[in-house]
Amino acid sequence: MDKKIIYSGIQPTGVVTLGNYIGALQNWLKLQDDTNYQCIYSIADLHSLTVRQVPAEFRNRALSFFAQYLACGLDPQKNIMYFQSHVHEHTELTWILNCFTYVGEASRMTQFKEKSQKHPDNINMGLMDYPVLMAADILLYNTALVPVGVDQKQHLEIARDLAMRFNNLYSSTFTVPEPLISKVGAKIMSLQNPTAKMSKSDENVNATISILDSEDDIMRKFKRAVTDSDTEIRFGEDKPGISNLITIYASCKGISIENAVKELQGLTYASLKEAVGSSVVQLLAPIKLRYNDIMNDKENLLNIAREGAEQASYIARKTLRKVYKKVGLVQL
Numbered sequence: 001m002d003k004k005i006i007y008s009g010i011q012p013t014g015v016v017t018l019g020n021y022i023g024a025l026q027n028w029l030k031l032q033d034d035t036n037y038q039c040i041y042s043i044a045d046l047h048s049l050t051v052r053q054v055p056a057e058f059r060n061r062a063l064s065f066f067a068q069y070l071a072c073g074l075d076p077q078k079n080i081m082y083f084q085s086h087v088h089e090h091t092e093l094t095w096i097l098n099c100f101t102y103v104g105e106a107s108r109m110t111q112f113k114e115k116s117q118k119h120p121d122n123i124n125m126g127l128m129d130y131p132v133l134m135a136a137d138i139l140l141y142n143t144a145l146v147p148v149g150v151d152q153k154q155h156l157e158i159a160r161d162l163a164m165r166f167n168n169l170y171s172s173t174f175t176v177p178e179p180l181i182s183k184v185g186a187k188i189m190s191l192q193n194p195t196a197k198m199s200k201s202d203e204n205v206n207a208t209i210s211i212l213d214s215e216d217d218i219m220r221k222f223k224r225a226v227t228d229s230d231t232e233i234r235f236g237e238d239k240p241g242i243s244n245l246i247t248i249y250a251s252c253k254g255i256s257i258e259n260a261v262k263e264l265q266g267l268t269y270a271s272l273k274e275a276v277g278s279s280v281v282q283l284l285a286p287i288k289l290r291y292n293d294i295m296n297d298k299e300n301l302l303n304i305a306r307e308g309a310e311q312a313s314y315i316a317r318k319t320l321r322k323v324y325k326k327v328g329l330v331q332l
């Protein structure tokens with residue numbers, strides 16, 4: 001049991017994008033076969049409740065997200081995969097950690113400030129507590145490493161602070177997590193604005209490829225992808241649109257950027273877009289087939305979620321018991 005724990009939560013909002021697949025999932029597929037690590041992934045459904053959700057839609061989307069991650073090849077035998085709301089220790093530890101989080105530090109979080117501005121009519125306590133729930137997610141599992149993008153760095157920082165604060169007050173209890181900066185995982189940009197990351201919440205549907213998009217949608221979106229005014233197929237900072245297309249092609253084919261450029265050299269922009277679109281269609285076709293199979297067997301899907309929750313609870317329970325004891329709650 002000296003495998004390093006890697007933990008990540010996935011909010012079931014928007015869609016799972018090609019960017020998620022190439023940027024994160026492809027790395028996770030490698031990690032699940034690396035015996036140095038035990039990966040734990042939760043669908044962070046409680047986090048998503050900090051903004052209003054339509055219940056029936058939300059439920060379907062959460063299930064669909066879980067199925068999409070399975071369809072991408074994340075194996076529930078190799079990773080612990082579950083829904084956050086199925087493991088009640090998350091909310092319980094959140095309460096304890098709340099009592100060690102200063103209102104000042106929570107209200108200084110960039111994401112809290114941004115979301116408050118975006119939803120001025122719904123600045124709820126959950127929004128402010130969001131990073132504390134995330135800290136609980138991480139700290140329950142003796143997590144050593146958390147893969148984080150820039151937007152979540154500050155939240156990981158608060159998780160580290162809380163862990164150290166608690167450890168200093170009550171003796172060593174929590175592992176202090178470190179960020180996992182992934183090595184290769186190419187960054188995929190918006191097809192409409194190639195200087196911004198492809199985002200699952202982009203309002204322009206043409207900017208994002210969902211891993212469940214139909215072949216027609218994929219080809220149409222690439223046809224409309226923003227490029228530039230010259231005709232040269234070259235990778236470079238001054239050519240964000242073309243570079244993004246080259247990166248996508250290289251990632252889908254599993255080849256280097258140099259080789260991708262060689263293969264694509266000489267094409268017109270129109271045929272470049274077609275080649276890149278086809279490479280994406282090819283990559284996603286088997287995933288979509290698996291997704292449909294998984295969604296057609298709800299009972300099996302729920303069983304996978306149930307087993308995942310049981311595995312997670314087993315670890316979380318032990319941590320929470322230790323914490324309750326340390327803070328002086330009466331043990332039965």
Ligand code: TRP
Binds near residue numbers: 009146
């Ligand atoms: N807040 C993260 C996001 O929106 C999701 C998340 C929830 C998470 N719990 C986590 C990420 C624990 C890493 C670790 O991206």
